[in-house]
Amino acid sequence: MSETQTPSAPDPAAPEKDERVREMSALRKALIRPELGAICGTILVFMFFVAIARDSGMFAPEGIINWGTVAAQFAIIAVGACLLMIAGEFDLSVGSMIGFSGIVIALISVQWGYPVWFAIVVAFLLALTIGALNGYLVIKTGLPSFIVTLAFLYILRGLTIFTAIATTRKTIIGGVKDAAEGDPIAWLFGGKVFNGLFVWLADLGVVGKFVAGPKAGQPVVEGIPMLMIWAIILIIFGHFLLTRTRFGNWIFASGGDAQAARYVGVPVNRVKVLMFMFSAFCATVFATCQVMEFGSAAADRGLLKEFEAIISVVIGGALLTGGYGSVIGAALGALVFGVVQQGLFFAGVESSLFRVFLGVILLLAVILNTYIRRMITGER
Numbered sequence: 001m002s003e004t005q006t007p008s009a010p011d012p013a014a015p016e017k018d019e020r021v022r023e024m025s026a027l028r029k030a031l032i033r034p035e036l037g038a039i040c041g042t043i044l045v046f047m048f049f050v051a052i053a054r055d056s057g058m059f060a061p062e063g064i065i066n067w068g069t070v071a072a073q074f075a076i077i078a079v080g081a082c083l084l085m086i087a088g089e090f091d092l093s094v095g096s097m098i099g100f101s102g103i104v105i106a107l108i109s110v111q112w113g114y115p116v117w118f119a120i121v122v123a124f125l126l127a128l129t130i131g132a133l134n135g136y137l138v139i140k141t142g143l144p145s146f147i148v149t150l151a152f153l154y155i156l157r158g159l160t161i162f163t164a165i166a167t168t169r170k171t172i173i174g175g176v177k178d179a180a181e182g183d184p185i186a187w188l189f190g191g192k193v194f195n196g197l198f199v200w201l202a203d204l205g206v207v208g209k210f211v212a213g214p215k216a217g218q219p220v221v222e223g224i225p226m227l228m229i230w231a232i233i234l235i236i237f238g239h240f241l242l243t244r245t246r247f248g249n250w251i252f253a254s255g256g257d258a259q260a261a262r263y264v265g266v267p268v269n270r271v272k273v274l275m276f277m278f279s280a281f282c283a284t285v286f287a288t289c290q291v292m293e294f295g296s297a298a299a300d301r302g303l304l305k306e307f308e309a310i311i312s313v314v315i316g317g318a319l320l321t322g323g324y325g326s327v328i329g330a331a332l333g334a335l336v337f338g339v340v341q342q343g344l345f346f347a348g349v350e351s352s353l354f355r356v357f358l359g360v361i362l363l364l365a366v367i368l369n370t371y372i373r374r375m376i377t378g379e380r
Contacts, residue, residue, distance in 0.1 A: 034317030035329030037365035041315060042332050042339075045361065049343040058346035061198075061207045065221050071338025072231035073286060075331050077305055078312035079231075079238040080282030082330035084275040085313055086242070088255035088322030089138065089145040091279040093130075094309055096156035098302025101127055101287035103160050106173035106297035109180070116176070117185035124284050130156070131280030135273030145276075153306070161299045177295030189230070189285070190292025192223030227289040231331075234282060238327035251275065255322025311358070312337055315365045336361055 049058060057063045077094055084091055101123045108119035134152060138145045164171050180186035201207040202219035210216050242248040253261035254268045261268050283302070291297050314320070315336060316329025340357045344350075 033329075034324055034326040035332060036317065037368040038316045038329040038332035038336070040368060041336050041361050041365045045336050045339050045343075049339060049347065053343055053347040056346040056348075058343060061201065062220050063342075063346060065224070067338045067342035068228055069225055069338075070342055071335045072225075072228040073290075074308060074312050074334035074337045075231040076227070076234055076286045076289075077282050077309040078316070078330040078334045079234045079327055080275075080279035081306075081309035082313045082316065082318060082325055082327050083238055083242065083251060084279045085310070085318050085320070086255050086322060086325040087251045087272055087275045088258060089135075089272055089275065090149060090310070091131075091134065091276060092146065092149040092306045093134065093152035093156055094279060094283045095302035095305035095307075096153045096160065097127055097130065097280055097283040098287040098290070098305055099297075099299055100130075100156045100160045101284040102291045102297035102301055103164050103173065103299055105288060105291050106176050107163070107167060110173055110175040111167055116180040116183040120185055120189070120288055123288065124281065127280040127284040128277050131277035132273055134280075135276035138276070139269045139272060157299075164299045171299040172296055173298075174296040176291055176297065180292060180295075186292055187226070189226055189288040191226050193226065193229060195223040198223055225289075225293070227293070230285055230289060231334075234285070235327060235331045242327055247271070252323055255324075257323070308337065311362055315362055317365070333365075 058067070077098075081091065081094065104123040104126060105116070105119045108114045108122055109116045130152070134145070134149055137143070137148050141148070161171060164173065177190075180190065198207055198219045198221050201221075202209050208220040210218055210220060242251060250261070250266045250268075250271050253264075253266045254271045258268045283305075286305075287297075287302070290301065312333035313325065313330045315333030316326055316331070318325030318330065337358065340361065341354050344354055344357070
């Protein structure tokens, strides 16, 4: 005789399925990622330059360090611009901040004789103060950040040029490298790491050596610049902050719908001010690395960098209206920038075509991102 089967009781530990939540496939999640366009653009750019510049040394260790350094420069300022844009704001004073911070470091260390580490600390404190002032004015006046930071673009640039000329009667101040000799804080921005690795690679013949001059026998690539290390650190930090913390949710909420975010307790004003400060911090990291690399500061440095940062972020899939974006996408946009700029040089193509290539990539990335998002989400 067969036994009668009784229905098993539901497991009280199993979570109940919420019918209000629509399940999404892994493919769908991948297609609506903001960095999709940047990933496609990066693949196409590498395929293009592998085809036309494969034998030019572009993908040798020396070439990789070359375009990797340029990409790292863009990435540093793109991370700050990305988080600020996701929060719904712009900072057009980034380029002027780069020139301003560099001149501050050079004046304090070379002209006034203070230690370089002290000059760097003062530059960062001034930059953070100006970033906070930008954010405060945007919040208190209700003016668009585009207007407020555009004003500071001119204020900082003019103040930088005036201060340099009034103090030294020139707009380029040298001697920073000599002043920074042996300074541990300066090394964090201008040093190189993994030197021994590249000596070993040079002995194996993987990396070339200098054949003449005072560096004869030494590897052509001495190490990985701290500029690249800073770019990696900021990318990891920005990605973790945005995707793994409550503050990251606040950034998205502040840029998506600031008023609704306030209703649920998000400190929108504080988020925006901190993001302006972080943008200024990234610009000063860029400026400090540049000053230590060249051993000098120039009042006109950083020209148009604010637009290059914004373009990197847009290539990375961020919306100009805020509330949507990705630090990884911004980093890929910066990588595209660096590869295209230096790749044209390696391929022997006229350098003036750089902006043509960049414009085409920008359009393709934005169109692809927009099309995929509309197709998946049903937006119009």
